Amino acid sequence: MSEDRHGWVEPGVFEVAPGVHRIPLPLPTDGLRAVNVYAIESRDGLVLVDSGWALEVAQTRLEQSLGALGYEFGDIRRFLVTHMHRDHYTLAVALRRIYGPKIALGIGEQPSLERVIDRRLDGHATEMVRWGASDLAKEWLETFGSREDPEAGRRYELPDEWLDGTTDIDLGDRTLVALPTPGHTQGHVVFVDERAGVLFAGDHVLPHITPSIGFQPEPAKLPLGDYLDSLRLVRSYPDLRLLPAHGPVTPSVHARVDELLAHHEERLAETLAAVRDGAGTAYEAAMRLGWTRRHRRFDELDLFNKTLATGETAAHLDVLVVRGELRSSTAAGVVEYSPTPPGP
Ligand SMILES: [Zn+2]
Numbered sequence: 001m002s003e004d005r006h007g008w009v010e011p012g013v014f015e016v017a018p019g020v021h022r023i024p025l026p027l028p029t030d031g032l033r034a035v036n037v038y039a040i041e042s043r044d045g046l047v048l049v050d051s052g053w054a055l056e057v058a059q060t061r062l063e064q065s066l067g068a069l070g071y072e073f074g075d076i077r078r079f080l081v082t083h084m085h086r087d088h089y090t091l092a093v094a095l096r097r098i099y100g101p102k103i104a105l106g107i108g109e110q111p112s113l114e115r116v117i118d119r120r121l122d123g124h125a126t127e128m129v130r131w132g133a134s135d136l137a138k139e140w141l142e143t144f145g146s147r148e149d150p151e152a153g154r155r156y157e158l159p160d161e162w163l164d165g166t167t168d169i170d171l172g173d174r175t176l177v178a179l180p181t182p183g184h185t186q187g188h189v190v191f192v193d194e195r196a197g198v199l200f201a202g203d204h205v206l207p208h209i210t211p212s213i214g215f216q217p218e219p220a221k222l223p224l225g226d227y228l229d230s231l232r233l234v235r236s237y238p239d240l241r242l243l244p245a246h247g248p249v250t251p252s253v254h255a256r257v258d259e260l261l262a263h264h265e266e267r268l269a270e271t272l273a274a275v276r277d278g279a280g281t282a283y284e285a286a287m288r289l290g291w292t293r294r295h296r297r298f299d300e301l302d303l304f305n306k307t308l309a310t311g312e313t314a315a316h317l318d319v320l321v322v323r324g325e326l327r328s329s330t331a332a333g334v335v336e337y338s339p340t341p342p343g344p
Helices: 003-007 056-068 086-099 107-118 123-130 134-145 150-155 223-235 253-276 282-288 303-322
Strands: 014-017 020-026 034-042 045-049 076-081 102-106 161-163 167-170 175-180 189-193 198-202 241-244 326-331 334-339
Touching: 014 241, 020 056, 034 056, 034 241, 056 086, 076 086, 086 102, 086 150, 102 107, 102 175, 107 161, 123 134, 123 303, 123 334, 134 303, 175 223, 223 253, 223 303, 241 253, 253 282, 253 303, 253 334, 282 303, 282 334, 303 326, 303 334
Parallel strands: 045 076, 076 102, 102 161, 198 241
Antiparallel strands: 014 020, 020 034, 034 045, 167 175, 175 189, 189 198, 326 334
16 A cells, blocks of 8 residues: 555644645544544634544544644634534544633434434434344444443533524635535535635545445435446535545545546445345345445444444445335335336
8 A cells, every 4th residue: 555545643733725724633543544623714713614622632633733823722713513423523522621712513413413422313314224234233233232332421412603504704814615515424515615626525525535425313315326426516615635533634525526436336236236136125135245445345334333334335225216226115114125117
């Protein structure tokens, strides 16, 4: 693997556009390695896009990094958070309690965020039954369902501001446009700074990996359909530099969006072939597909990744139904898919 591929996780403060600094913060899981927080200097003060995970080591790193720019936590006016996942949102909540900066989040996150705050996390297991994966659902409930997580209620709070629809964010000498980009999560937003020529992409467009689709406390109806529409939406803007939440900064949003669209068309074709081959449920189709960049077999994945993979497959199947390539019917809560008979 090239150095570029992993070099981006190295600690530091990296100016990626005038007044815009990339600050990678550590994550406890090795899968994603780190999360990029972007510090924007503006006339209105310091604004951070995403915050990192509420971990002591991340908080210390952020404090040192802002210090290198001559700021401290009390200087942060505002957090603009791309989505509610804990590696993006929870450090903002922790810092708000002490220093009081405002937090903005896409309004589409509200149902899932309220579920997390109220600890109503049965949505995943219900979805797994729909996917025909009742044995996964059982294992899930045994593994995660009974585990009391006293942190969960404290990590999450509602934001100060819900971003509803396409919203101009005036920072005095700079205007960002918040664009709703549902898919990875229902309320995901990206921030466009056309004058600086950059897109703060969160997890919507990542340079080396594809974000998970359709796995949220409050499930969406057609998450992959939303995601593909959201990719086309950012593609309709002038080409910008890609400032992702995970991975290095790259020169072209358009180039990566085109790859992601092609990737999902390929996955749609493979998923359709799995059903033509006899798979009836999302779970059965997922078992016939290869997973991760290394094309691992489904049964080599752990419980969490099996669940993600099955949800991802369901999301592709549901798009194939909307496109008229498959039919679906539901019996006893399980969705069965079958090929559409050839027309007359
Ligand atoms: Zn993330």
